[in-house]
Amino acid sequence: VDGKCFLGTAQFLQNSGNDEAAYRSAVSRAYYACFLEARKAAFSNCSLNARTRAHIRNERKIGHTVLIHYFRNSSNRAVQSLGDDLASLIGSRQDADYNMIVTITADDAKNAIDDAKTFLTDLSAVPKAEIGQAMASYIFQTHRTP
Amino acid sequence: MQTGTTLTPSGRISLTLPKYEESEQVDDLSSRGSPDIRGYIDNVFSINSEWRQRTCPLVWKSDKPWLTGPDLRDARELTSLLLNRPSQVGELPNTRRIEWSTSCIDLEFTDLEVTSAFKPLTEETAKFLLERDLQESAIWLQITAPKFFEGASLEIDLLPAEDGEDSLLALRVYGSIGATEFRNRRQALCTVMLETGHRQLYEVISIFQRRVQDSGWQMFSWYSAVSSE
Numbered sequence: 326v327d328g329k330c331f332l333g334t335a336q337f338l339q340n341s342g343n344d345e346a347a348y349r350s351a352v353s354r355a356y357y358a359c360f361l362e363a364r365k366a367a368f369s370n371c372s373l374n375a376r377t378r379a380h381i382r383n384e385r386k387i388g389h390t391v392l393i394h395y396f397r398n399s400s401n402r403a404v405q406s407l408g409d410d411l412a413s414l415i416g417s418r419q420d421a422d423y424n425m426i427v428t429i430t431a432d433d434a435k436n437a438i439d440d441a442k443t444f445l446t447d448l449s450a451v452p453k454a455e456i457g458q459a460m461a462s463y464i465f466q467t468h469r470t471p
Numbered sequence: 472m473q474t475g476t477t478l479t480p481s482g483r484i485s486l487t488l489p490k491y492e493e494s495e496q497v498d499d500l501s502s503r504g505s506p507d508i509r510g511y512i513d514n515v516f517s518i519n520s521e522w523r524q525r526t527c528p529l530v531w532k533s534d535k536p537w538l539t540g541p542d543l544r545d546a547r548e549l550t551s552l553l554l555n556r557p558s559q560v561g562e563l564p565n566t567r568r569i570e571w572s573t574s575c576i577d578l579e580f581t582d583l584e585v586t587s588a589f590k591p592l593t594e595e596t597a598k599f600l601l602e603r604d605l606q607e608s609a610i611w612l613q614i615t616a617p618k619f620f621e622g623a624s625l626e627i628d629l630l631p632a633e634d635g636e637d638s639l640l641a642l643r644v645y646g647s648i649g650a651t652e653f654r655n656r657r658q659a660l661c662t663v664m665l666e667t668g669h670r671q672l673y674e675v676i677s678i679f680q681r682r683v684q685d686s687g688w689q690m691f692s693w694y695s696a697v698s699s700e
Contacts (some may be wrong), residue, residue, distance in 0.1 A: 390637040397674060409661050410654070410677075415676030417643045419630045428683040432647070436680060439650040 328361025330439055339434040349421040351357040356418035357442035360389060361450055363411055363456075365396050370457025375464040389415055393461075398466070399459030404449045438463045590626040590684075599629045599638060608672035612642065614665075619660045620644045624684055630677065639677045645684040653680050 335354035353444060358442045368376070368384045388396075393415065396408025417437055421429050592600075592609075600609050609627060616625055623646035632638040648656065657678045664673045 352685055388636050390639060391634070394674065406661075407660055409658060412639065412677040413657060413679045416630055416639060416643075417679040419639075420641070420643075420679075420681070423631050427643075430682045432682045433680075436650050440654065443474075443650070443654065471688075 328358050328365065329445060330447070331355070331358035332438065334465055335434070335438050335441065339431065339438060343431070344367075345429055347402040348429045348431055348434040352421035352429060352437040353418050353435070355437040356414040359411060359414055359441050359444045359448075360392065362445060363396065363407065364378055366448060366453055366456050367392060367460045370453045371460040371464075372457065374394045377463035378468045379464045385407070395460040395463050396456070400462075401451070401455040401457060403447065407444065407447060407451065407456075410440065410447070414444065419464055517579065590624065592627060593629070596627060596629040596640070599640065603671065603675070605640075605675075607671055608669040610681065611669055612672065612676075615663065616642060616644075619656045620646060620648070622646070623648070626684075638675070640672075640675045642676055642678040643684075644678065644680045645682070646680055647682060648680060 331354045335358065338351035338354065364384050364387050368381070368387060371381075376382075377423045379386075384400040393408050393412045396411060397405055399405045399408070415438065417433070417440075420427055421433075421437075475477065494519075600606055613625075617623075623644045625645070626641070627642040628641045628643060630639045630641050644653070660678065661673060661676075664670075664676070
């Protein structure tokens with residue numbers, strides 16, 4: 326299964342009736358669809374040298390917030406914007422998963438899904454080398470030479 | 472006499488600074504002769520009023536009857552300076568920086584209140600801002616964000632960090648802006664954030680929209696009390 330599959334799950338949940346728990350889960354799945362695809366793009370396009378420096382042996386070693394840092398660190402505006410999108414999605418997702426004070430509506434779920442669709446479209450359009458470069462650059466800035 | 476920031480078509484922020492007289496910019500406050508603004512600031516800060524930087528961007532508590540007419544104009548200009556150019560305040564002699572304090576949570580709003588569309592910060596959020604030296608960036612955000620999301624209620628809130636993850640700061644925008652339009656405005660705000668030197672804030676901010684705000688607070692209109700004079 327790949328990350329994009331979760332977008333379908335998010336849509337299913339959004340359409341499952343008047344159920345805030347389903348809306349919350351839809352927001353969460355929409356984020357994960359983006360996170361998993363972004364993480365795969367970053368890992369597979371980053372140099373081995375940089376990954377070794379940061380002890381990133383597999384995709385699972387890349388956390389949520391550091392992935393946002395990678396994208397936002399890019400000198401390519403389109404890649405940087407993807408980092409902003411991802412930051413927006415993760416914030417919305419943390420509300421959906423943990424913040425029971427706010428109300429998550431059907432519109433919130435729809436917004437998250439729309440945002441995720443836009444993100445995945447844009448992610449597929451940007452040069453993947455730029456994403457790998459942004460990740461490597463961030464690692465070299467933040468990790469000392471072993 | 473209005474103060475504010477506006478978003479130009481290019482996405483850049485343009486500051487509209489108030490004028491004491493038509494030709495005199497707020498930047499000239501430090502060199503003004505009479506009334507001596509330096510002495511005036513001394514009075515305002517040390518004797519007659521309480522200034523508290525809390526959540527806000529700024530709350531000025533004063534119930535002094537002298538605060539009318541020309542004094543009020545000076546006060547408004549000073550307020551504007553603090554709001555728009557907090558880094559310049561330290562350059563004025565015989566003044567002190569307003570405290571960033573969460574201790575005045577029970578401060579009563581009295582005659583003057585300069586506030587924004589923001590919900591008050593939680594102590595946890597204020598602590599996060601303090602620890603990362605993000606106070607000025609938070610003030611900047613509180614001034615700037617309402618211009619990008621006009622009419623929306625806003626909230627800065629610390630998001631829960633998961634194991635091994637860094638904390639993120641949420642800017643919740645309570646509104647009903649379409650997804651594409653919201654994204655455009657968010658990107659414009661991020662661009663200005665970087666261009667105006669708030670990179671550290673940029674690295675931790677998560678800006679997203681919520682349709683329904685939780686109960687228990689109301690949006691204050693921008694400069695409501697001051698402009699109602």
